[in-house]
Amino acid sequence: MRKDLTGRKFGSLSVVELAQPDENNDRKWICKCDCGNITHVYGYSLNHGHYKSCGCQHAAKRDAGLKQHINADTTFGTRKSALTSKLHKKNKSGHKGVRWVEARRKWQANIGYQGRQINLGYFNDKESAIIARKAAEEKYHKPHLEDDV
CATH class of the missing domain: 3.30.730.10 (AP2/ERF domain)
Structure with a gap:
């Protein structure tokens, strides 16, 4: 039995609803990120902390690190x-x-x-x-x- 994650928050992701099954009969959760993007994530990945945003935080962190490296270099x-x-x-x-x-x-x-x-x-x-x-x-x-x- 699948746990209902609707309404729960995982990092910057808020779970909106369960998506329809894909061609492999896999079901993902539709999540809205704090930045406004919508993403589809497996419940297992949400529950185990694999996804905390749509990727926007990763890009911002990467860009800040790159800028810091260039300035130091x-x-x-x-x-x-x-x-x-x-x-x-x-x-x-x-x-x-x-x-x-x-x-x-x-x-x-x-x-x-x-x-x-x-x-x-x-x-x-x-x-x-x-x-x-x-x-x-x-x-x-x-x-x-x-x-x-």
């Missing part, structure tokens, strides 16, 4: 974690910020700093582009990495 508009991250899987040069530009038939070096891309130039050989990129890392990134030490 950012110095002078540059994200420190991006400076030490691995190479992208499609990188063919073996070095960050160095790529082959087929249209010019040259190697290009660039560096990201404070939310913008700085073009370091085009080079005939990959080694020159790598040297330019490493010099730019010393100039732009190294001071921010040393802030943590």
Whole structure:
């Protein structure tokens, strides 16, 4: 026998009524969240605390955590974690910020700093582009990495 959950409150969810059975003959409860959204949840999940909202609280908490992480990770508009991250899987040069530009038939070096891309130039050989990129890392990134030490 199914317990009647109508009118009960589970976190931010208020149980409105029992929904009609679906194609698997499963029955869920129709719940209204404090934010105004309607969601369908199994009674077991409500009773055991698996669902406390329609998901709105999770999204708000996630967004707040992401904003906090970005603020803690950012110095002078540059994200420190991006400076030490691995190479992208499609990188063919073996070095960050160095790529082959087929249209010019040259190697290009660039560096990201404070939310913008700085073009370091085009080079005939990959080694020159790598040297330019490493010099730019010393100039732009190294001071921010040393802030943590």
